[in-house]
Amino acid sequence: MFTGIVEELGTVTAIEEQSDAVRLTVEGVVTIDAALGDSIAVNGCCLTVADLDKLDQQRGSFTADVMKMTLDKTSLGALAVGHRVNLERACTPQTRLGGHIVQGHVDTTGAIVSRTPGEHWELVEIELPEPIRRYVVLHGSITVDGVSLTVAELKDETFVVSLIPETLARTTLGFKQPGDPVNLEADIIAKHVERLIK
Known part of the structure; x- marks a missing residue:
């Protein structure tokens, strides 16, 4: 679950085309405390961290597998390397709900x-x-x-x-x-x- 309060603007650094999906890599600060399997909302779409790369003490990148259904239903299929994207980590029980209840399931x-x-x-x-x-x-x-x-x-x-x-x-x-x-x-x-x- 998310709150709809964007934490940062990340940058798309790689897009690996696959037959029925893409592997999307995004750089940002939100990856510093991320772990494999965590959820991160990218432009409001909940994605699962499949790979991590710590670039330095302040920034890193994560890779997520984006299946065809998600590409067809969201604007993620229109992303290109260099595009800026909204990033938000999943909330915790201690998180302030500054926005509203957001699932990251784009309609x-x-x-x-x-x-x-x-x-x-x-x-x-x-x-x-x-x-x-x-x-x-x-x-x-x-x-x-x-x-x-x-x-x-x-x-x-x-x-x-x-x-x-x-x-x-x-x-x-x-x-x-x-x-x-x-x-x-x-x-x-x-x-x-x-x-x-x-």
């Missing part, structure tokens, strides 16, 4: 529709694909590329989030442009309630 992808800068913030409009529309509510939580955000405005086919300078500086949402894909995860509580009611 679908959407694209950035528009960016409207303000003096101290920026409004970002994002596609809201039909399969998750029923789970998204005004002022509710949604995960975009692994970032826990509040829905500031809800339209028929899009939603708007308001990004503060900290989010713009520390996540991929600071530089993604209209047309760029983002991973979307709806609130798990809404999905469970729907299932129970059925």
Whole structure:
């Protein structure tokens, strides 16, 4: 489980193509205390550490196997060496839940529709694909590329989030442009309630 509070921007350092998967290697500080089998969210997608390489006392890299289903359902298939990615380690029982409950199980992808800068913030409009529309509510939580955000405005086919300078500086949402894909995860509580009611 994750909280949607991105710890750092990591860098994709290698992508090894396989017949039905890729081995993705990412460099970042979050690897310093990582172990084989740990979960790390990459742009909001929960991946399992399959290999580790400590580069120095401050940084390292980890490799994860990304299967075809994940590549098809998320934006990870569009990554290239040098791309920056949002990284978050799985939370512990002592972790502050600063965002909301995030599983790292991406529901679908959407694209950035528009960016409207303000003096101290920026409004970002994002596609809201039909399969998750029923789970998204005004002022509710949604995960975009692994970032826990509040829905500031809800339209028929899009939603708007308001990004503060900290989010713009520390996540991929600071530089993604209209047309760029983002991973979307709806609130798990809404999905469970729907299932129970059925």
